[in-house]
Amino acid sequence: MRSETIAIHGGYTADPTTRSVAVPIYQTVAYAFDSAEHGAALFNLELEGHRYSRISNPTTAVLEQRVAALEGGVDALCVSSGQAALNYSVLGLTESGSNLVSVPQLYGTTHTLFAHVLPKLGIDVRFAESDRPLDIERLIDDRTKAVFCESVGNPAGNICDIEALATVAHKHGLPLLVDNTVATPMLLRPIDYGADIVVHSLTKFLGGHGTTLGGIIVDSGNFPWERYSTRFPMFSEPDASYHNMIYSSHFGRAAYIARCRSVFQRTMGAVLSPLSAFLLLQGIETVGVRIDRHVENARRVAEFLRDDDRVDWVNYAGFADNPYYTLAQKYLGGRACSIMTFGIRGGFEGGTAFYNALGLIKRLVNLGDAKSLACHPASTTHRQMSAQEQRNAGVTPETIRLSIGIEHVDDIISDLDQALGAAAGRLT
Numbered sequence: 047m048r049s050e051t052i053a054i055h056g057g058y059t060a061d062p063t064t065r066s067v068a069v070p071i072y073q074t075v076a077y078a079f080d081s082a083e084h085g086a087a088l089f090n091l092e093l094e095g096h097r098y099s100r101i102s103n104p105t106t107a108v109l110e111q112r113v114a115a116l117e118g119g120v121d122a123l124c125v126s127s128g129q130a131a132l133n134y135s136v137l138g139l140t141e142s143g144s145n146l147v148s149v150p151q152l153y154g155t156t157h158t159l160f161a162h163v164l165p166k167l168g169i170d171v172r173f174a175e176s177d178r179p180l181d182i183e184r185l186i187d188d189r190t191k192a193v194f195c196e197s198v199g200n201p202a203g204n205i206c207d208i209e210a211l212a213t214v215a216h217k218h219g220l221p222l223l224v225d226n227t228v229a230t231p232m233l234l235r236p237i238d239y240g241a242d243i244v245v246h247s248l249t250k251f252l253g254g255h256g257t258t259l260g261g262i263i264v265d266s267g268n269f270p271w272e273r274y275s276t277r278f279p280m281f282s283e284p285d286a287s288y289h290n291m292i293y294s295s296h297f298g299r300a301a302y303i304a305r306c307r308s309v310f311q312r313t314m315g316a317v318l319s320p321l322s323a324f325l326l327l328q329g330i331e332t333v334g335v336r337i338d339r340h341v342e343n344a345r346r347v348a349e350f351l352r353d354d355d356r357v358d359w360v361n362y363a364g365f366a367d368n369p370y371y372t373l374a375q376k377y378l379g380g381r382a383c384s385i386m387t388f389g390i391r392g393g394f395e396g397g398t399a400f401y402n403a404l405g406l407i408k409r410l411v412n413l414g415d416a417k418s419l420a421c422h423p424a425s426t427t428h429r430q431m432s433a434q435e436q437r438n439a440g441v442t443p444e445t446i447r448l449s450i451g452i453e454h455v456d457d458i459i460s461d462l463d464q465a466l467g468a469a470a471g472r473l474t
């Protein structure tokens with residue numbers, strides 16, 4: 047099936063008991079055992095089934111199967127937010143004393159996790175100078191456990207050369223971990239280009255309506271953990287925390303994601319609620335048509351800004367003179383995402399004057415909503431960074447990041463037009 051169809055039907059046929067066509071909300075914590083023996087078989091993972099909703103839930107399982115299918119993975123694990131997905135996906139590969147090599151263009155909170163929180167657990171994150179494969183490769187050593195990138199960086203708008211990064215990672219026996227939140231599987235499936243693990247904030251385009259937090263980790267099933275068992279002994283050695291389970295033998299290709307669930311989700315517990323899973327499933331049903339409109343509206347807005355004298359610069363990968371234009375053609379089929387950054391004259395003051403004048407377009411820190419949104423990173427998401435770190439992340443004092451929604455494009459453009467006028471008035 048094509049992605050648009052998977053988005054509507056993936057992971058679900060009809061509830062076996064009620065024949066419900068919509069995915070039911072299983073608002074339950076636990077599931078009854080037929081007998082002591084039945085419970086024991088479930089705990090031994092000899093039988094498939096649900097035991098306790100911290101570990102798995104039937105509503106959430108549909109969402110996991112649907113997104114795994116959209117991304118072309120073997121299995122997935124839902125968690126309570128995109129940040130929880132990033133946390134568990136990294137913990138699933140690392141331990142104290144190991145390191146991760148990352149591109150520098152990251153979502154602000156991911157940068158904080160990598161630069162300030164993981165190091166306190168003994169996990170060092172090395173930021174490359176750029177997203178170029180050579181800059182990544184020179185930081186890899188024998189304690190590196192993964193290479194990390196955002197397929198489309200938030201807010202920098204850079205597009206990573208996933209195929210080249212996967213080649214570098216694999217050459218060193220490492221998995222490539224990709225945050226695909228901004229692109230969504232409707233525009234790009236990183237696993238098709240060699241990515242091994244994909245994470246998402248479901249909060250953004252997949253949910254799509256700004257109502258529900260959620261995250262997911264998708265396992266491609268392609269990384270050969272057993273071949274690199276010295277670097278990744280956790281998949282081929284008995285796990286004392288789970289009656290000496292050997293993940294590779296028991297779960298085969300799904301060893302990584304099974305361990306994320308039975309070690310990290312089970313003991314750390316950042317669980318997605320079944321109601322949230324239901325709401326996110328509703329959003330995903332329309333992601334195909336929404337992304338088409340997002341992309342088309344964004345192109346029109348980018349052209350408006352580029353042609354306006356009050357605007358200094360526009361960073362939009364759909365323009366032929368953008369440094370990421372060729373990669374946008376290759377990885378996004380030329381459908382540059384609906385996130386863009388731009389700057390008006392007047393530095394921090396110009397940026398904030400414009401920002402304060404917006405009407406229809408909401409001032410907030412979110413993206414991927416049906417509504418058009420604007421963020422001023424220097425005063426919000428990226429304010430904890432040094433000026434140099436901001437520049438590396440693609441943020442200058444006047445930068446405004448737009449997430450173009452699916453309203454009528456003329457209404458979006460009129461709001462931008464009046465806010466540009468108001469800012470120009472303030473500055474002269």
Ligand SMILES: *Cc1c(COP(=O)(O)O)cnc(C)c1O
Pocket residue numbers: 127128129130153155156196200225227228246247248249250259260261413
């Ligand atoms: C929003 C976002 C996250 C974090 O997701 P939450 O659901 O808010 O925790 C991670 N990565 C990217 C690229 C994001 O845009």
